[in-house]
Amino acid sequence: MFRNQYDTDVTTWSPAGRLFQVEYAMEAVKQGSAAIGLRSKTHVVLASVNKASSELSSHQKKIFKVDDHIGVAIAGLTADGRVLSRYMRNECINYSYTYESPLPVGRLVVQLADKAQVCTQRSWKRPYGVGLLVGGLDESGAHLYYNCPSGNYFEYQAFAIGSRSQAAKTYLERKFESFMDSSREDLIKDALFALRETLQGEKMTSSICTISILGAGEAFHVLDQETVQRLINEFEVVGEEPPANEAAAPDAEAAAPGAAEGAAPDQGAAPMDI
Amino acid sequence: MPKQQANWSPYDNNGGTCVAIAGADYCVIAADTRMSTGYSILTRDYSKIIQLADKSVMASSGFQADVRALQKVLAARHLLYQHQHNKQMSCPAMAQLLSNTLYFKRFFPYYSFNVLGGLDSEGKCKGKGCVFTYDAVGSYERVGYSAQGSGATLITPFLDNQLKSPSPLLLPAKDAVTPLSEIEAIDLVKTCFASATERDIYTGDKVEMLVLNASGIRQEFMELRKD
Numbered sequence: 115m116f117r118n119q120y121d122t123d124v125t126t127w128s129p130a131g132r133l134f135q136v137e138y139a140m141e142a143v144k145q146g147s148a149a150i151g152l153r154s155k156t157h158v159v160l161a162s163v164n165k166a167s168s169e170l171s172s173h174q175k176k177i178f179k180v181d182d183h184i185g186v187a188i189a190g191l192t193a194d195g196r197v198l199s200r201y202m203r204n205e206c207i208n209y210s211y212t213y214e215s216p217l218p219v220g221r222l223v224v225q226l227a228d229k230a231q232v233c234t235q236r237s238w239k240r241p242y243g244v245g246l247l248v249g250g251l252d253e254s255g256a257h258l259y260y261n262c263p264s265g266n267y268f269e270y271q272a273f274a275i276g277s278r279s280q281a282a283k284t285y286l287e288r289k290f291e292s293f294m295d296s297s298r299e300d301l302i303k304d305a306l307f308a309l310r311e312t313l314q315g316e317k318m319t320s321s322i323c324t325i326s327i328l329g330a331g332e333a334f335h336v337l338d339q340e341t342v343q344r345l346i347n348e349f350e351v352v353g354e355e356p357p358a359n360e361a362a363a364p365d366a367e368a369a370a371p372g373a374a375e376g377a378a379p380d381q382g383a384a385p386m387d388i
Numbered sequence: 389m390p391k392q393q394a395n396w397s398p399y400d401n402n403g404g405t406c407v408a409i410a411g412a413d414y415c416v417i418a419a420d421t422r423m424s425t426g427y428s429i430l431t432r433d434y435s436k437i438i439q440l441a442d443k444s445v446m447a448s449s450g451f452q453a454d455v456r457a458l459q460k461v462l463a464a465r466h467l468l469y470q471h472q473h474n475k476q477m478s479c480p481a482m483a484q485l486l487s488n489t490l491y492f493k494r495f496f497p498y499y500s501f502n503v504l505g506g507l508d509s510e511g512k513c514k515g516k517g518c519v520f521t522y523d524a525v526g527s528y529e530r531v532g533y534s535a536q537g538s539g540a541t542l543i544t545p546f547l548d549n550q551l552k553s554p555s556p557l558l559l560p561a562k563d564a565v566t567p568l569s570e571i572e573a574i575d576l577v578k579t580c581f582a583s584a585t586e587r588d589i590y591t592g593d594k595v596e597m598l599v600l601n602a603s604g605i606r607q608e609f610m611e612l613r614k615d
Contacts, residue, residue, distance in 0.1 A: 200471075203467075203468075203471050204468075207464050207467050208464075210467075211460055
């Protein structure tokens with residue numbers, strides 16, 4: 115992957131018409147821990163894997179509330195993500211102040227994309243090393259966007275970014291057609307399943323994942339650990355295959371109380387609430 | 389040629405009265421709902437009160453366009469605070485913010501006479517009522533009760549008679565907050581407005597009262613004379 119000659123500067127093209135610095139920035143996104151987003155007609159769920167640099171430290175905050183109707187999950191250089199979240203929050207506040215109505219999500223992502231593009235065309239800057247999954251609800255419905263370090267943005271029904279996101283994407287590709295009409299609870303469950311795919315065998319507990327939701331009549335908020343642990347217990351009991359889950363749902367209700375004792379909320383590396 | 393005087397003013401006075409009383413575990417903030425200009429009534433149903441945070445409520449009389457602008461600035465600043473600190477602003481913090489915001493426009497002031505009421509949320513004063521009173525450029529003081537606006541001169545002497553406590557600087561330290569119960573305080577506020585309405589032409593129509601206490605916030609209305 116060494117393309118040394120034309121990659122010193124973001125303002126240098128390669129003969130093949132590529133900007134290597136921008137592509138390297140997108141690599142940074144792939145190295146970050148996974149973040150997943152899905153949306154239905156009325157709700158958007160954002161989920162992320164909590165990666166802590168060591169057992170002694172807290173995990174990095176990857177999901178941010180931007181406004182009551184917009185949330186963002188990031189993957190890559192979380193410092194860059196934090197800065198961009200602050201920018202998004204300011205934009206929402208200023209728009210609300212001027213127009214006394216919530217900033218449409220589509221507008222915000224364009225502003226974000228334009229901001230990222232600037233960093234790909236100035237020799238004294240570097241591209242943001244973070245991919246953002248922006249979920250929001252406005253007059254035109256629920257939306258999920260992915261913003262790239264390149265300055266591109268795309269709208270998605272469901273998407274996953276970061277390390278081992280391909281596994282989640284495979285799961286989402288199988289199920290995405292049903293998401294538009296999904297209920298709020300099913301959407302959260304699908305997010306957990308997709309997140310589990312990225313863990314690839316690692317034990318799934320509420321301390322390793324963060325789930326957030328926003329929707330019609332529901333401001334953006336992160337689900338608390340107990341709720342998440344309860345949801346995990348519900349589907350762990352039933353077994354591996356999600357399609358089997360629907361048929362075995364009555365059993366799950368009966369078995370869940372028994373399983374609850376065995377999988378109490380894991381207080382291990384509790385997230386640092388900044 | 390004699391010096392030309394401005395025949396236009398950027399300010400207008402929309403009248404109205406605001407009152408706030410702090411209790412041991414509650415706070416009452418009230419304002420009438422009449423909006424006037426000159427000798428005319430613009431509307432009988434305008435709220436001068438806004439809830440800025442969980443435990444902070446502001447009532448303002450004066451020039452309502454400036455009041456509205458001030459309310460928007462404070463609301464935006466509170467959102468920012470919440471993003472940065474992950475919690476709601478306490479009433480004393482909001483009080484300082486309001487003072488700074490007003491002084492920021494020291495040389496073109498907000499024509500807004502404010503009372504800020506709420507519940508203290510710090511340390512041993514947790515849950516106690518607090519009232520802060522302001523002038524148009526941000527000079528403020530924590531008090532046990534306050535009135536601002538066109539009916540203030542009629543109401544304040546009455547509240548002094550009913551509520552005034554010895555100075556908190558005396559030893560042993562005495563509370564500035566009234567020992568009255570919540571019901572008694574609300575009744576007092578209603579009496580104040582009924583009296584002010586009699587003699588102040590800018591006060592009347594309805595009084596809107598907000599009561600903050602440990603169980604949350606409650607709103608009450610009372611009809612006043614319409615003349």
